[in-house]
Amino acid sequence: MRRDVSEFAKKLDIGKLSGLLDIPEHRITGALKRKTVQYVWGKKELFRFDKPVSSIEGGTSVFTKPFDIVRGFPKISRTLMLNPALQKHFSSCRKVAVEEKMNGYNVRVALIGDALVALTRGGFICPYTTEKAIDLVGLDFFKDHPELVLCGEMVGPDSPYVPKTFYDIESLDFFVFDIREKITGKPMPVMKRRALMEEYGIPSVRFFGEFEIGEAHNEISQIIRELGGSMHEGVVIKDPQMILPPVKYTSSQSNCADLRYAFEFYNDFGRDFFFGRVCREAFQSVEWGEDEESLKKRCRQLGENLLLPMIKTIKKKKDGERIAENVQIRVKSLDTVKEFEEYLKLVGVDAVFEAPEKIGNEYLVRIRKIHQSTNDRTEAILGGQLWS
Amino acid sequence: MRRDVSEFAKKLDIGKLSGLLDIPEHRITGALKRKTVQYVWGKKELFRFDKPVSSIEGGTSVFTKPFDIVRGFPKISRTLMLNPALQKHFSSCRKVAVEEKMNGYNVRVALIGDALVALTRGGFICPYTTEKAIDLVGLDFFKDHPELVLCGEMVGPDSPYVPKTFYDIESLDFFVFDIREKITGKPMPVMKRRALMEEYGIPSVRFFGEFEIGEAHNEISQIIRELGGSMHEGVVIKDPQMILPPVKYTSSQSNCADLRYAFEFYNDFGRDFFFGRVCREAFQSVEWGEDEESLKKRCRQLGENLLLPMIKTIKKKKDGERIAENVQIRVKSLDTVKEFEEYLKLVGVDAVFEAPEKIGNEYLVRIRKIHQSTNDRTEAILGGQLWS
Numbered sequence: 001m002r003r004d005v006s007e008f009a010k011k012l013d014i015g016k017l018s019g020l021l022d023i024p025e026h027r028i029t030g031a032l033k034r035k036t037v038q039y040v041w042g043k044k045e046l047f048r049f050d051k052p053v054s055s056i057e058g059g060t061s062v063f064t065k066p067f068d069i070v071r072g073f074p075k076i077s078r079t080l081m082l083n084p085a086l087q088k089h090f091s092s093c094r095k096v097a098v099e100e101k102m103n104g105y106n107v108r109v110a111l112i113g114d115a116l117v118a119l120t121r122g123g124f125i126c127p128y129t130t131e132k133a134i135d136l137v138g139l140d141f142f143k144d145h146p147e148l149v150l151c152g153e154m155v156g157p158d159s160p161y162v163p164k165t166f167y168d169i170e171s172l173d174f175f176v177f178d179i180r181e182k183i184t185g186k187p188m189p190v191m192k193r194r195a196l197m198e199e200y201g202i203p204s205v206r207f208f209g210e211f212e213i214g215e216a217h218n219e220i221s222q223i224i225r226e227l228g229g230s231m232h233e234g235v236v237i238k239d240p241q242m243i244l245p246p247v248k249y250t251s252s253q254s255n256c257a258d259l260r261y262a263f264e265f266y267n268d269f270g271r272d273f274f275f276g277r278v279c280r281e282a283f284q285s286v287e288w289g290e291d292e293e294s295l296k297k298r299c300r301q302l303g304e305n306l307l308l309p310m311i312k313t314i315k316k317k318k319d320g321e322r323i324a325e326n327v328q329i330r331v332k333s334l335d336t337v338k339e340f341e342e343y344l345k346l347v348g349v350d351a352v353f354e355a356p357e358k359i360g361n362e363y364l365v366r367i368r369k370i371h372q373s374t375n376d377r378t379e380a381i382l383g384g385q386l387w388s
Numbered sequence: 389m390r391r392d393v394s395e396f397a398k399k400l401d402i403g404k405l406s407g408l409l410d411i412p413e414h415r416i417t418g419a420l421k422r423k424t425v426q427y428v429w430g431k432k433e434l435f436r437f438d439k440p441v442s443s444i445e446g447g448t449s450v451f452t453k454p455f456d457i458v459r460g461f462p463k464i465s466r467t468l469m470l471n472p473a474l475q476k477h478f479s480s481c482r483k484v485a486v487e488e489k490m491n492g493y494n495v496r497v498a499l500i501g502d503a504l505v506a507l508t509r510g511g512f513i514c515p516y517t518t519e520k521a522i523d524l525v526g527l528d529f530f531k532d533h534p535e536l537v538l539c540g541e542m543v544g545p546d547s548p549y550v551p552k553t554f555y556d557i558e559s560l561d562f563f564v565f566d567i568r569e570k571i572t573g574k575p576m577p578v579m580k581r582r583a584l585m586e587e588y589g590i591p592s593v594r595f596f597g598e599f600e601i602g603e604a605h606n607e608i609s610q611i612i613r614e615l616g617g618s619m620h621e622g623v624v625i626k627d628p629q630m631i632l633p634p635v636k637y638t639s640s641q642s643n644c645a646d647l648r649y650a651f652e653f654y655n656d657f658g659r660d661f662f663f664g665r666v667c668r669e670a671f672q673s674v675e676w677g678e679d680e681e682s683l684k685k686r687c688r689q690l691g692e693n694l695l696l697p698m699i700k701t702i703k704k705k706k707d708g709e710r711i712a713e714n715v716q717i718r719v720k721s722l723d724t725v726k727e728f729e730e731y732l733k734l735v736g737v738d739a740v741f742e743a744p745e746k747i748g749n750e751y752l753v754r755i756r757k758i759h760q761s762t763n764d765r766t767e768a769i770l771g772g773q774l775w776s
Contacts, residue, residue, distance in 0.1 A: 077774035088772030247774060263666075271663045276775065278662070279654065282698035283769060286706065295699070296692075303691025304684075310670035311683070318674065381671060384476030386465035386635060387664065 008039035011064050012047055020069060020183055023054040037062075040124060040346070043339070044112065048123035057185070059123040063112050070110045070119055070149050071185035073178075076236060076248045080283035082224075083217040089247055090239060096216050097190040097240045098223065100206040101248055102175055103233040104155030105162050109133045109174070110182055111142035118154075124347060127339035128329050129154055135332075136174045141200045148188075151178035153205065158330040160340070160367060166231050171330050175205045177236065187242040210240060220249065221288070228253040252298065255280050256305040264309035265323065265371040267378070278302065317378040324352075324368040331356075331363050396427035399452050400435055408457060408571055411442040425450075428512060428734070431727070432500065436511035445573070447511040451500050458498045458507055458537050459573035461566075464624060464636045468671035471605040477635055478627060484604050485578040485628045486611065488594040489636055490563055491621040492543030493550050497521045497562070498570055499530035506542075512735060515727035516717050517542055523720075524562045529588045536576075539566035541593065546718040548728070548755060554619050559718050563593045565624065575630040598628060608637065609676070616641040640686065643668050644693040652697035653711065653759040655766070666690065705766040712740075712756040719744075719751050 009032050018025040031037040031053045040046050049060040049072060059072030079085030090096050107129055108119045116139065118129035137150060155162075156169035167173075176197050179188040188196070197204045211219045216237070223235060228251030238246040255277050262269040281302055285295055313323055331337055337356060344351045350370040356363035381387070397420050406413040419425040419441045428434050437448040437460060447460030467473030478484050495517055496507045504527065506517035525538060543550075544557035555561075564585050567576040576584070585592045599607045604625070611623060616639030626634040643665050650657040669690055673683055701711055719725055725744060732739045738758040744751035769775070 075776075077776060079772070080769050080775050081772060084770060084772030085774060086772070089774070266663075266667065266670075271659045274663055274666070275654075275659045278651075278694050279698070279775070282654075282695050282702060285695065285699055286702045295695075296688075299691035299695050300684075300688045301691065302695060303687035303689065306666050307670050307673065307683075307687050307690060310667070311673055314670060314674045381468050382472060384467070384469060384472030384474075386473060386477070387468050387667070388463075388465065 013067055017062060021056050027054055059121050061119055061123040066113045068112050069183045070108055073106055073151055076246050078248045080280055081287050082249055086216050090213055093239045095210045095212055095240060097210045097238045098208040098235050101234045101236045102153040102155050102205055103164055104153040107154050108149050108151050109137050110149040111146050127336055127343050131331055131336045132172050147182055149180050149182045150176050152176040158328055160327045160329050163327050175203050177205045189242050190238055190240050224251050227251050256301050260305040260309045263306050264313050265374045266310050267374040268371040314378055318382055323375045324370050326368055328364055328366050337365050401455055409444050415442055447509050449507055449511040454501045456500050457571045458496055461494055461539055464634050466636045468668055469675050470637055474604050478601055481627045483598045483600055483628060485598045485626045486596040486623050489622045489624045490541040490543050490593055491552055492541040495542045496537050496539050497525050498537040499534050515724055515731050519719055519724045520560050525590060535570055537568050537570045538564050540564040546716055548715045548717050551715050563591050565593045577630050578626055578628050612639050615639050644689050648693040648697045651694050652701050653762045654698050655762040656759040702766055706770055711763045712758050714756055716752055716754045725753050
């Protein structure tokens with residue numbers, strides 16, 4: 001779907017883009033040539049930044065009709081040692097604001113022309129998420145604030161990316177954690193943002209409070225243990241004014257759940273994924289000064305979350321099953337199903353869609369995402385293929 | 389120590405090398421330019437193949453005075469599923485020969501001119517190993533067979549690379565597992581090689597027997613469990629004629645010991661190192677049809693071998709210690725110490741040598757190998773640095 005540069009580059013007003021983003025034109029033409037900035041075909045065509053270009057985040061989307069820009073969502077750094085990170089990064093603010101980091105997928109909702117679009121982290125328009133955003137967010141906020149973008153987490157069982165059932169959400173809900181200016185990416189202070197969302201009846205992620213720097217460590221450790229106990233992911237720690245960049249910190253349980261998921265499809269995930277998570281466990285154990293019993297439990301859980309899912313996958317393959325991940329979407333319009341199927345092809349996901357099932361005024365569609373690399377690798381090893 | 393190509397390339401008789409290795413001259417000059425073939429300065433200068441060039445293995449060493457070649461030791465593939473691998477790879481031989489894979493370091497000993505050299509896997513001359521080889525192997529064999537190279541494992545507590553104490557070896561011993569032609573790399577059949585070594589009084593690695601293909605799986609599984617029980621590494625399964633390439637298979641205990649070691653110096657090891665070892669555990673568990681109890685134990689051990697060494701390292705650093713690995717060498721000549729110190733610098737190992745300690749007619753030298761990347765990373769995270 002991504003075609004020749006020369007064919008599409010002329011759709012992009014490079015001069016205007018260069019001026020608005022304050023990067024030289026030749027950086028943009030260079031990025032187009034290297035396909036760092038890619039044309040994406042669709043009902044609403046756009047150019048997306050596959051990686052950062054100068055100071056502009058990867059995931060930035062540039063629309064052509066009408067011309068508009070939605071800046072990519074910046075990567076949030078993680079701390080492995082809570083206390084020293086608080087002292088080091090937030091020493092210039094008196095307090096930090098702590099909000100929940102939910103386990104769903106990151107979405108930016110913006111008004112482009114007269115239509116809402118929901119952008120994925122990578123800067124693609126997801127047609128399914130867009131249908132959901134139209135329902136969940138609506139136009140009211142954007143009529144008053146067309147220059148803003150709502151950044152939030154899409155969470156719930158009807159998520160084709162990160163389906164989670166423990167949040168007590170029926171289908172899919174949207175929780176805002178950031179409001180930014182579309183073109184500059186400038187964020188709004190935490191409490192102002194939360195008040196604004198309340199005004200429009202749009203849910204925000206859970207707020208745990210503002211804590212003095214000196215006390216934040218104990219408070220957050222306690223929050224993390226409680227969140228972990230109910231399988232929730234963790235927190236994002238923020239400068240209340242949103243001048244300093246935020247920092248994330250997560251629970252061991254969420255970490256292990258990620259590993260469990262990734263090792264079921266072990267050959268489809270990056271190896272760094274695994275390594276970073278083992279490191280998080282070790283540093284958290286040291287910071288918490290764990291006794292032998294807790295440490296033993298942590299080791300056991302780590303080992304089980306690595307091996308058991310992988311063993312399950314190998315056994316499935318041995319029994320002739322295809323390694324796939326079952327997800328589902330719930331839509332009002334069957335057109336959305338078709339568009340979503342095309343979208344998954346566009347982003348390279350191999351998926352089998354089952355026939356829609358009418359439930360109330362909606363359709364439930366079960367989808368099997370095929371993890372081909374894990375299928376191939378497991379089958380080969382079971383057949384006696386050697387490991388390099 | 390590796391200087392400009394043009395300065396050194398003239399030391400190499402490229403035409404002769406091209407003829408003997410049967411690769412075009414331009415491949416060699418190209419490799420010299422890209423530093424895939426590198427000049428190595430030393431008492432005995434050589435050129436080493438840093439990576440494979442055409443069909444020539446990485447680790448191949450080419451000497452200039454006198455001109456000679458020692459082919460690199462070929463990589464041995466590993467099976468994660470024993471039975472299917474036996475069927476798939478050795479179906480054309482009636483039997484397989486099984487020898488122990490010892491846990492030391494791979495060395496090729498050859499006669500170049502009138503002197504023995506001991507080459508590391510990478511194709512460098514290790515001065516320490518060379519001193520040891522002169523003692524352990526001697527010249528008798530090479531006087532009769534100057535065209536052959538002895539490939540074996542250097543094993544024992546006085547190993548600066550892989551010190552192991554469980555083999556009941558006093559200092560360092562050499563066990564032959566392959567005899568090859570220096571220039572062609574052609575291997576000798578297993579029993580012929582073992583008989584030849586016996587003749588010269590040079591030890592070979594342990595031989596478990598020759599097994600019919602149909603029975604080999606049970607026999608080898610049993611051997612692996614026993615070897616694992618005493619912390620030994622595993623086996624190499626060979627075509628007795630050495631026509632088909634051999635295959636290695638290792639115990640879970642050795643796998644876990646590797647992880648324990650690597651996670652103590654977690655940031656100095658490749659991430660693939662971890663991933664491959666987790667995969668081995670999962671496939672072995674499936675092939676052995678483990679019950680819940682054995683599986684639980686395997687998970688616990690995996691988790692402990694990942695987390696405990698890393699936690700130990702973090703705590704050490706927290707207490708202000710430097711993360712280092714203690715090894716030792718035992719030499720007859722203090723010149724060898726000096727040469728070995730220079731050699732470690734050449735290959736980029738950061739090491740602190742303590743004063744030699746006279747023991748009998750030898751010197752024991754304790755060496756602290758500094759794992760700088762793990763030191764830096766751990767210190768930074770403890771100081772609040774964020775994880776990307």
